[in-house]
Amino acid sequence: MSSKPDLTWMYTQMVRIREFEERVKRTFTDHPGVIRGHTHLADGVEASIVGSVSTLREGDQVLATYRCHGYPLAMGTSADAMMAEIYGKATGLCKGIGGSMHLTDPANGFLGTSGIVGQGIPHAAGAAWAAQIRGNQDVVLSFFGDGASKQGSFHETLNVASLWKLPIVFVMENNGYNVVTQSFQEDANAAAGQDLSIKATGYAMPGVTIDGGDPVAVHEAVGAAVQRARDGEGPTLVESKVYRLSAHGNLIAPPGVPLHYPEHEAIEVFGDTEQYAAALRGDPVPRMRGRVVSEGVLTSDEAERIAQEARDEMQAAVQFGLDSPYPELDEALAYVHAS
Amino acid sequence: MSRELPYIAAIDEAIHQEMARDETVLYYGQNLATVENAPFVSDFGADRVRVTPISETAEIGMAVGAAMAGLRPVVELYMAEFMLVAMDQVTNEAPRMRAMSGGQVKVPLVLKAGYGFAAGWAGQHTGVITNMFLGVPGLKVVAPATPADAKGLMATAIRDDDPVVFLHHYLLTLVHGDVPEGEYLVPFGQASVRRTGGDVTLVATGWMVDRALAAAELLAGEGIEAEVIDPRTLAPLDMPTILSSVEKTGRLVLVDQAPRHSAVSGVIAGEVAEHGFGLLKAPIVQVTALDATVPYSEPLEAHVLPDEDRIASAVRSVLGTAPVAA
Structure with a gap:
């Protein structure tokens, strides 16, 4: 619940996401060919994800983007099923058909993703309309990146969501980059030195900008927005400033070339080693670990034990994925139609 | 009722x-x-x-x-x-x-x-x-x-x-x-045979169905009996009904208001060519819109769209009673 954040839970979930993503990344070198296509990691964004979903209760729902590994992990989805999905296996969360970009777990409130930038935003608003009709004060969180706010779907959806007072919170994870383009190169507000949350004023809804590296700050800001949505007062745009610590995705290359993660764009494209070094200094996971220990929430040993459990859990997920069989071939046609 | x-x-x-x-x-x-x-x-x-x-x-x-x-x-x-x-x-x-x-x-x-x-x-x-x-x-x-x-x-x-x-x-x-009145459901994937006939199969959709039926009446006056099929649903597409009609008639004319290369008639033609080639006594003919942005001016608009005369000409051509329509 949004009133009192559970710092131990937050730290645990953040570490679990980090350890999961580290193992996805490592799979490219440890087990070449096991992960196909394009994979997008949430390392660096853990505090924003965990702080946001910590505000949810039973009946609430989340929709997100192709950078989707963090949310379901924090919402109760099995790491084994997630890793197996990313490995294209029969035991995968989506039976190996969705892959890394399309994790879906409606049983745990994670309704799905779109791999096309900005296009999941109206899906979330549609789910929020359904929540409004149910009348149980359920809320939907819509996650997307700063780049998506240049898509028409963002503007169309914020307008109608505000007009209809839909119970939705738009969480823009601003990681400063649209793939390899920095925000000030493609966003008029950013170029003018404004926060991107100013876009909310165009749609008569509150807009706030927060430090997405602090899960408690995220919890408070998103929690206030969630409460506003529950109370029938409509949507809020939360700009959560984060820094993704990995490149946008793994290398895009034709088969035959092994895939791996290049250096972050700050270094690879812009040669800005100081920007990246500063991001590492602000890494939210060690920051949170320092906080729970210094505030006496956990002892140093307890923090390490939680981290070790996360490592063990995620290493087991890797093994589960590797050991799982590929789907039967007729599965390719099994889910095309519902009726 | x-x-x-x-x-x-x-x-x-x-x-x-x-x-x-x-x-x-x-x-x-x-x-x-x-x-x-x-x-x-x-x-x-x-x-x-x-x-x-x-x-x-x-x-x-x-x-x-x-x-x-x-x-x-x-x-x-x-x-x-x-x-x-x-x-x-x-x-x-x-x-x-x-x-x-x-x-x-x-x-x-x-x-x-x-x-x-x-x-x-x-x-x-x-x-x-x-x-x-x-x-x-x-x-x-x-x-x-x-x-x-x-x-x-x-x-x-x-x-x-x-x-x-x-x-x-x-x-x-x-x-x-x-x-x-009341509850009425039409199943998907089930074509409607709007007119029966043994000489040629006409498949048309939407507004073109009425035009195909009008052409069939025109042809009936010449002793040609056309079967007119409306697929009703384009996906899923009821190919068995079309193929069994072609088995009876041996001739297929497809009518579509879309331009030639964007018409569902092309899909049907491909399926019949693959699965019913041996049934055909004449090449399949498609009567489609001309490849043009539909013009505003009335005579030009009419010119680019299939009409019953164009459909009837196509039928005569597959029956060998007239040259192939343009």
Whole structure:
């Protein structure tokens, strides 16, 4: 619940996401060919994800983007099923058909993703309309990146969501980059030195900008927005400033070339080693670990034990994925139609 | 029991009946329900019937999300071309979600749109763009040609658990016909044989069905009996009915209001060429629109579209009684 954040839970979930993503990344070198296509990691964004979903209760729902590994992990989805999905296996969360970009777990409130930038935003608003009709004060969180706010779907959806007072919170994870383009190169507000949350004023809804590296700050800001949505007062745009610590995705290359993660764009494209070094200094996971220990929430040993459990859990997920069989071939046609 | 209704009223009746039957059905779109006593909103309330901004991406995208969350949205889009500004949602979101989730979600929604308004609407509102929705696994496409089918296919579309593009032909809007009262469902994937005949098979959709029937009457005067088939649903497509007719007639003329390379007739021709080649006594002929943006000027508009004379000429050509039509 949004009133009192559970710092131990937050730290645990953040570490679990980090350890999961580290193992996805490592799979490219440890087990070449096991992960196909394009994979997008949430390392660096853990505090924003965990702080946001910590505000949810039973009946609430989340929709997100192709950078989707963090949310379901924090919402109760099995790491084994997630890793197996990313490995294209029969035991995968989506039976190996969705892959890394399309994790879906409606049983745990994670309704799905779109791999096309900005296009999941109206899906979330549609789910929020359904929540409004149910009348149980359920809320939907819509996650997307700063780049998506240049898509028409963002503007169309914020307008109608505000007009209809839909119970939705738009969480823009601003990681400063649209793939390899920095925000000030493609966003008029950013170029003018404004926060991107100013876009909310165009749609008569509150807009706030927060430090997405602090899960408690995220919890408070998103929690206030969630409460506003529950109370029938409509949507809020939360700009959560984060820094993704990995490149946008793994290398895009034709088969035959092994895939791996290049250096972050700050270094690879812009040669800005100081920007990246500063991001590492602000890494939210060690920051949170320092906080729970210094505030006496956990002892140093307890923090390490939680981290070790996360490592063990995620290493087991890797093994589960590797050991799982590929789907039967007729599965390719099994889910095309519902009726 | 049935009575006469215009095509458009038959569609409205299906939506109304389904909304009364199932409270998860939504109906919304631009310029709909702007006053409290508007039809639908007075019966079903503002939760389920809403006017939207001119925002097709949001309208269709919200339908996807609402459907995933358990509702059955019907989106009033007015003109099929308006879907083009939201094509990602139509062809790359709605039909993908079920598969990508490994069957965990379903996306029951209906995109209701008129098409083919060849009545002086010029280049951007007259198209027959059905082909743009075909060949998308997971997406169903229906195109009724009669008031009864319009009602029955809309009811089936709303109850279907997959996304359906419901294309109603603008030139049929006020055409009257017998429409069954009460619950009436027309199954998907089941063609309607509108006229029987042993000499040639004519397959036509939408407004072209009436033109094919008129051509068949013309030909009957010459002693040629045409069988006229309306597939009614383009995806799924009832190939068995078409193939068994070709088995009887040995000749196939396909009529389509779309330009030649974007017509469903090309899909049917391909299937018959592959699965019914040995049945054919003459080459398949397609009578389609000319490859042109539909002109505004009336004689030019008429010139680019198939009419009964062009259809009749094509039939004569496959029967060897006239040269192949241009």
